[in-house]
Amino acid sequence: MKWLSxxxxxxxxxxxxxPDFTSTRYTVVKELGRGGMGVVYLAEDCELDRLVAIKVLNxxxxxxxxxxxxVREAQIIARLEHPGIVPVHDVGTLPDGRIFYAxxxxxxxxxxxxxxxxxxxxxxxxxFQAACDAVAFAHAHGVxxxxxKPQNIMIGSFGEVLVLDWGVAKILSDxxxxxxxxxxxxxxxxxxxxARGEIEQLDERADVYSLGAMLAFLLADQPKVSKxxxxxxxxxxxxxxxxxxxxxxxxxADVARLLDxxxxxxxxxxxxxxVSRWVSKNRFLVLLVLAYLLMRIFFIFTTRx
Numbered sequence: 001m002k003w004l005s006x007x008x009x010x011x012x013x014x015x016x017x018x019p020d021f022t023s024t025r026y027t028v029v030k031e032l033g034r035g036g037m038g039v040v041y042l043a044e045d046c047e048l049d050r051l052v053a054i055k056v057l058n059x060x061x062x063x064x065x066x067x068x069x070x071v072r073e074a075q076i077i078a079r080l081e082h083p084g085i086v087p088v089h090d091v092g093t094l095p096d097g098r099i100f101y102a103x104x105x106x107x108x109x110x111x112x113x114x115x116x117x118x119x120x121x122x123x124x125x126x127x128f129q130a131a132c133d134a135v136a137f138a139h140a141h142g143v144x145x146x147x148x149k150p151q152n153i154m155i156g157s158f159g160e161v162l163v164l165d166w167g168v169a170k171i172l173s174d175x176x177x178x179x180x181x182x183x184x185x186x187x188x189x190x191x192x193x194x195a196r197g198e199i200e201q202l203d204e205r206a207d208v209y210s211l212g213a214m215l216a217f218l219l220a221d222q223p224k225v226s227k228x229x230x231x232x233x234x235x236x237x238x239x240x241x242x243x244x245x246x247x248x249x250x251x252x253a254d255v256a257r258l259l260d261x262x263x264x265x266x267x268x269x270x271x272x273x274x275v276s277r278w279v280s281k282n283r284f285l286v287l288l289v290l291a292y293l294l295m296r297i298f299f300i301f302t303t304r305x
Contacts (some may be wrong), residue, residue, distance in 0.1 A: 019056045026054060026102065037066065037167055041106060045089075052089060056100040067099050069167075074101035076143055076169050086154075086162050107157045112150035115218055116188055124218045125259055127153075130161035132211055132252035137179025138163075139204045139248055146202065148210035149189040150217055163221045170202065189213045191240055205241035208251055212244070213237025215255075228258055231267035 019041070021028055025261050026043040032053060033040050043054045057070050071091065078088045089103040109117075111131075115124060121228040131153050135145060145152075145166060152165045168184050187196045191209035216233045219225050230253050238244045254264045261280055263269055 019059075019100065020096065021094070023095055024092060026052070028054075034290035035165065035167065043102070045102070052104045053086075053105045054092070054100055054102045057098045059098065060095070062097050064085045067097070070101070073167050073169065074099075076171065077101075077103070078164050080138050080141060080143065080191045082137045082161055084161055085138070085166075086131060086164060104153075106131065106154050106162055108160075110151050111155060111214070112217070114155045115150070115221075121219075121222050122259065125255055127155060128163050128211075128215055128218055129252050129255045129259070131163055131214070132248045132255065133205055134163045135162065135211065136248035136252060138169075139207070142205050144170050144202065144204055144232070145173065145210070146170055146194070146206065147185050147189075148207055149186050150214055152213070156288040172203065181301055185210070193241065203241070203246055205244045208236055208244050208246075208248055209238075209241070211248060211251060218271060226258075228264045228267045228269075232258065232264060235266040270287060 019028065019039075021043070025045060025047045027046060029044060029051070031039060032042050038055045038057050040057065041054045044050075045050055045052050055070075057066055074088050074091045077085065081087065086103050086106060089102045090106070091099070093099055110115075111127065114127070119127075131148075135148065138145060143166075145163065146168045148163070152163065154162045154164055156162060160283065182199060183190075183195060183197045184199065185191075187195075189210045191206040192203075194206055194209075203227060212233050212235075215236065219229060225299040232251070235243070235254075236245055236251055245254070250265075254266055257264045
């Protein structure tokens with residue numbers, strides 16, 4: 001008997017696991033990434049002559065439950081029509097029974113990669129605020145993400161911000177979800193109630209915690225972070241959900257105030273801080289007044305007899 005080499009075995013494994021798109025309008029170009037439930041490929045839509053991203057259920061996970069979850073994921077994304085959420089174009093079934101769905105192909109970098117490219121703090125906060133707004137839109141439509149992290153936020157080539165990977169998202173009105181006690185999310189970004197497996201207790205404030213953890217990540221390498229920014233992080237990441245921002249939109253509003261040098265709800269300023277913030281916000285006016293005063297003083301001293 002002739003044994004196959006490890007390289008040949010690996011080649012056969014890849015061939016078998018590769019999806020067969022011959023009966024569809026798509027031609028696979030290359031693999032983009034792998035997740036817990038599926039693989040994402042770059043593919044060409046031969047009918048519309050454009051590139052798309054296609055997520056395909058893993059070959060070894062073709063169960064009715066997994067198939068239903070993949071379809072449900074596509075349906076959740078399809079109902080969230082927002083500039084900050086990647087749109088779904090198509091959904092279907094391959095000859096081997098695997099579910100797939102095609103979505104817009106986004107060129108760009110993940111938020112963690114973007115932050116490592118020396119983006120300014122102000123720019124990071126603007127991108128973070130855009131992510132908050134997309135999440136708030138999902139919440140308004142009864143959907144929580146449950147796995148928000150920098151790796152699931154994409155910054156497009158034109159600076160657009162998109163929230164990705166809704167594979168473990170939950171429709172709040174849906175009682176048919178994971179079994180209570182199941183831990184869903186990513187370590188260091190999941191809320192305490194998620195880490196405890198309290199599935200039935202999760203609401204929008206679980207995503208608020210994850211957003212707070214993302215904000216902490218964006219601030220971690222900054223040399224000087226204001227007390228107001230730190231307070232926003234602390235409130236978003238409060239251990240009890242009752243102590244957090246009640247919504248992603250409320251968190252976004254506080255970040256907007258921070259960017260506009262306005263007082264934030266998460267932090268009570270003292271008198272010195274209020275004056276300092278006002279001076280910083282009205283720097284041009286202050287410089288103008290100082291210039292006028294200096295001119296007056298100069299005029300007074302130069303016109304004395």
